Every structure is written in structure tokens, then in C-alpha cells.
Amino acid sequence: MSATYRQSTVVTKAKLADDLLTPCRLCWRECEVDRKNGELGDCKLGAEIRCYNEFIHYGEEQEIIPTHAVFLSGCNFRCRFCSEWKHVVKVENDPIIKVEALATRIAERQEQGAQTLSFIGGTPDVNMAGILECLCKLAQSPALVWNSNMTWSTQSAPILRGLVDSFVADWKFGNDLCGKKLAGIDEHQSLVPHRILKVAEKTFTIVRHLVMPGHINCCTRPVLQQIRDKAPGIRLNLMDQYQSVPVTSALKSDPLSKSLSAEEFALAEKHALDYGLCLESREPSRSFEVLEIEEKQDSVGFESKITITADGDLVIENLDASMIELANQLAPNDESLQRFKLPSKGPIKELREEEGRDKPSC
Numbered sequence: 474m475s476a477t478y479r480q481s482t483v484v485t486k487a488k489l490a491d492d493l494l495t496p497c498r499l500c501w502r503e504c505e506v507d508r509k510n511g512e513l514g515d516c517k518l519g520a521e522i523r524c525y526n527e528f529i530h531y532g533e534e535q536e537i538i539p540t541h542a543v544f545l546s547g548c549n550f551r552c553r554f555c556s557e558w559k560h561v562v563k564v565e566n567d568p569i570i571k572v573e574a575l576a577t578r579i580a581e582r583q584e585q586g587a588q589t590l591s592f593i594g595g596t597p598d599v600n601m602a603g604i605l606e607c608l609c610k611l612a613q614s615p616a617l618v619w620n621s622n623m624t625w626s627t628q629s630a631p632i633l634r635g636l637v638d639s640f641v642a643d644w645k646f647g648n649d650l651c652g653k654k655l656a657g658i659d660e661h662q663s664l665v666p667h668r669i670l671k672v673a674e675k676t677f678t679i680v681r682h683l684v685m686p687g688h689i690n691c692c693t694r695p696v697l698q699q700i701r702d703k704a705p706g707i708r709l710n711l712m713d714q715y716q717s718v719p720v721t722s723a724l725k726s727d728p729l730s731k732s733l734s735a736e737e738f739a740l741a742e743k744h745a746l747d748y749g750l751c752l753e754s755r756e757p758s759r760s761f762e763v764l765e766i767e768e769k770q771d772s773v774g775f776e777s778k779i780t781i782t783a784d785g786d787l788v789i790e791n792l793d794a795s796m797i798e799l800a801n802q803l804a805p806n807d808e809s810l811q812r813f814k815l816p817s818k819g820p821i822k823e824l825r826e827e828e829g830r831d832k833p834s835c
């Protein structure tokens with residue numbers, strides 16, 4: 474993967490994104506609030522960006538790792554089971570970060586071995602102006618991954634065109650009713666699939682479909698059928714990490730209050746394979762020999778997590794460098810971990826200390 478954009482283009486795009494902040498038309502909701510002057514739209518964001526974590530992520534898809542994952546607050550969906558809920562609905566609790574400081578951290582992470590730069594949330598669409606402003610501060614253009622719910626506006630679409638090297642596209646719902654009931658969006662079907670299929674024509678795109686308990690027939694199958702019919706070669710990641718959260722577990726009769734069963738996930742995989750879809754990672758364009766990994770990263774408030782499922786499977790979420798040694802001990806025969814080794818380098822500098830901050834920040 475190579476960066477496809479130049480800084481002069483970024484400056485022009487940043488100006489356009491900044492113009493779309495006031496009144497805000499960055500995403501399809503087009504709230505038209507004045508974000509630069511204190512008004513808040515559905516995403517609850519102002520003009521600044523709030524970063525609640527960043528680290529070099531080894532747990533994303535093979536094609537994009539190791540990626541510098543930058544987690545920004547704010548979203549225009551309200552998925553009831555969202556794992557980032559507090560960073561979506563309570564953005565005011567997350568620290569504002571200066572774009573200069575974030576750009577410095579991005580450059581550091583690239584030096585430490587990050588091969589791509591992923592903006593994640595929430596969704597980066599609602600933070601487009603701040604992200605572009607940050608990219609303007611970079612001397613070099615890292616390969617850019619847009620990890621998104623794919624809901625930019627028609628006016629902001631040209632900003633992403635030619636800028637993004639890879640989309641990681643979230644496609645959860647197979648019909649408008651589930652989109653409305655579970656995420657508060659009215660027109661999911663005319664909004665999300667179209668954008669995914671469009672960008673995939675020209676840009677490497679990974680579709681992530683979270684398999685949700687009780688939603689195989691209404692969501693998983695229709696999503697897979699649409700992919701089969703319109704983009705059968707697209708890279709698909711069927712995700713089995715659905716977890717019920719307090720919001721959903723309060724509704725005992727709702728299938729979403731339970732975990733995804735192994736049988737349901739197996740059924741989802743069977744449908745995908747029956748439709749001839751591509752679940753394997755593609756051969757990456759870079760060579761992945763043995764990666765040198767910083768022994769400690771200062772990942773703030775959002776940590777790697779190891780859980781053991783009822784079936785005895787080991788699940789590692791957000792695989793950062795601090796977790797790799799432990800993961801190797803727990804699963805010494807797991808081939809996917811064999812290409813990582815820990816180096817003898819010391820920890821990276823603390824951005825918080827550099828800036829004399831006392832609040833967690835990027």
C-alpha cells in the first residue's frame with residue numbers, strides 16, 4: 474500500500490472540510506449547526522477533535538497492520554450495543570487534542586513501525602475537518618485507512634476521494650427497520666451499501682460485518698447477498714465479537730441481550746462461503762517478516778483485553794505491543810502470533826509529559 478496523496482492536495486481538501494463545518498454538512502445528517510461557534514449537532518462535536526486513545530494496533534486486518542490506530546470521539550449513529558458508547562454519547566469527557574500534537578504523535582508512531590494510519594471512532598466522518606487539518610501538519614503522507622460507518626455527505630465525499638488508501642467499512646444492517654431500531658438511522662439501505670460499493674470500485678476496501686445474535690436472517694444474509702450480487706470479490710471480515718452491553722442486556726427478551734453463539738457465527742460463515750465470498754486476507758503488498766515492536770506503548774484508557782469464551786477460545790481485543798508476550802505464552806502454538814517479537818528498545822516518550830498535561834490525552 475502506498476500513500477496516494479500529496480500535501481498540497483491535502484491543504485486544499487482541508488480548506489473544503491473546514492468550510493463544511495459551518496454550517497456543518499460533513500456527514501449525511503447535515504445538521505447545519507455552526508460547530509465553530511459552539512453549536513453542537515447530532516455528533517455532539519464542536520470544531521476541535523477529541524482523541525481518547527492511540528496506539529500501534531496489531532489486531533486489525535492483515536492488510537493494514539501494524540497500524541497506528543487513532544480513536545476519535547463522536548459518531549452520527551447510536552448503535553445500542555456500541556462498545557465505544559461513552560465516547561459517542563459523552564464526548565465532552567474525552568480530551569481535546571491539538572492537531573499539532575496529534576501530528577507529532579503520528580510521525581513518532583510511523584518511526585516506531587506503524588505502516589498505516591487508521592482513523593477510528595465513532596466514525597472519522599464527523600471529524601473530517603480536524604483530521605485534514607492534522608494531515609496538513611505532517612511532513613510525510615502515511616498510508617491512510619478510513620475506518621468508518623460510511624456516512625459522509627455528498628459535499629464531503631470529494632475530500633476523501635484520492636486521499637484514502639484503504640477503507641474499513643462497517644456494514645451491520647441488512648434492512649432499514651433494523652438500522653432504525655438498533656442505531657437510530659432512517660435510511661440505512663440507501664445510505665451505507667451504496668457508499669461502500671462505490672468506493673470499493675477504486676480503493677481497497679475491507680467490509681466488516683458484525684454478526685449480531687438473532688439477526689442472521691434479517692441482517693447477515695441480506696448483507697452477504699448484496700455483496701454477492703454487487704461486489705463478490707470484496708474483502709469481507711465477518712466479525713464474531715458481538716458483546717451484549719448494559720443497554721441491551723436490560724431487555725431480557727431481546728436476542729441482543731445475549732452473546733453471539735458459536736452456532737450462529739458458524740451459520741453466518743456458511744452463508745458467506747455458500748455465496749462464494751472472500752473471507753481470507755489478501756496477500757499484503759508489503760512483506761511481513763518479523764516485526765520489531767516497542768515493548769511498551771502508552772495506550773490510555775483503552776486497553777488490550779484477553780477473554781476466554783464459553784467454548785474455551787482465547788479472544789484478544791486491541792492487540793497492542795504490551796499484550797504480545799502474554800498472548801504468546803497463552804497460545805504458544807498460534808501461528809498468527811509467530812511473526813511478532815519484542816525488541817530491547819525502551820518505551821516511547823510520553824506526550825502528556827512533553828506538554829505538561831495532567832489529563833489523559835493522545
Ligand code: SF4
Binds near residue numbers: 499516548
Ligand atoms: S458531522 Fe454530521 S452529525 Fe455532526 S454536526 Fe455535522 S452534520 Fe451533524
